[in-house]
Amino acid sequence: MIFLKDFIYLSQDEIKLIFKWRNNENIAKFMKTQNINLKEHLNFLSTLKTDDTKKYFLVYNDKDTIGVIDFINITETSCEFGLYGIKKGVGDLLMEEIKNYAFNILKVQVLNACVFKENTKALNLYLKHDFTIYSENDKFFFVCLNSNGGGV
Numbered sequence: 001m002i003f004l005k006d007f008i009y010l011s012q013d014e015i016k017l018i019f020k021w022r023n024n025e026n027i028a029k030f031m032k033t034q035n036i037n038l039k040e041h042l043n044f045l046s047t048l049k050t051d052d053t054k055k056y057f058l059v060y061n062d063k064d065t066i067g068v069i070d071f072i073n074i075t076e077t078s079c080e081f082g083l084y085g086i087k088k089g090v091g092d093l094l095m096e097e098i099k100n101y102a103f104n105i106l107k108v109q110v111l112n113a114c115v116f117k118e119n120t121k122a123l124n125l126y127l128k129h130d131f132t133i134y135s136e137n138d139k140f141f142f143v144c145l146n147s148n149g150g151g152v
Contacts, residue, residue: 001061001062002059002060002061002093002097003059003060003061004057004058004059004060004069004097004101005057005058005059005060006055006056006057007045007048007056007057007058008045008048008049010045010058014058014065015041015042015045017065018041018058018068019036019038019041021068021084021086022036022041023035023036027084027086052074053072053073053074053075054070054071054072054074055070055071055074055101055106056068056069056070056071057069057070057101059093059094059097061090061093064087065086066085066086066087066090066093066094067083067084067085067086067087067090067094068082068083068084069081069082069083069094069097069098069101070082070083071098071101071102071106073112074106074108075108076108077108077109077110078108078109078110078111078112079102079106079108079111079112080111080112080113080114081098081102081111081112081113082113083095083098091121091122091125092125092128092129095125095126095129098111099111099129099145103147108147109146109147110144110145110146110147111131111144111145111146111147112142112143112144113126113131113142113143113144114140114141114142114143115140115141115143116139116140117136117139117140117141123141123143126143127143129145130145131143131144131145132144132145
């Protein structure tokens, strides 16, 4: 069973685990801010308690941690998401949780993301889940999914 644990309720061990993952070379290379120190990590976590435009979750499958999903720039109609899995083959599971949370809990109509052009694994996952590329620049593809199942 999938369980989402809000970052504002993390234990010390979970905080350390996420900090380690976040700076893992394979994950950090696809982050806008590549490496962070512990003070930055702890400061970020404390800001989540008062910021209604962001939600971050540690994702459990039964008792196993499988990754992180997040929602930023949350408005009444849209939000952006991010994710990283730490176990092979969890992308589809994480995407289903993202869509469920965005459309059924946040009740947004549009789910957006930007993906580094060289991150073909993530791009393919998003396209598999019916996202549409609506724009691009030199570094990113910008994708979206409407709550009715279509892109832009």
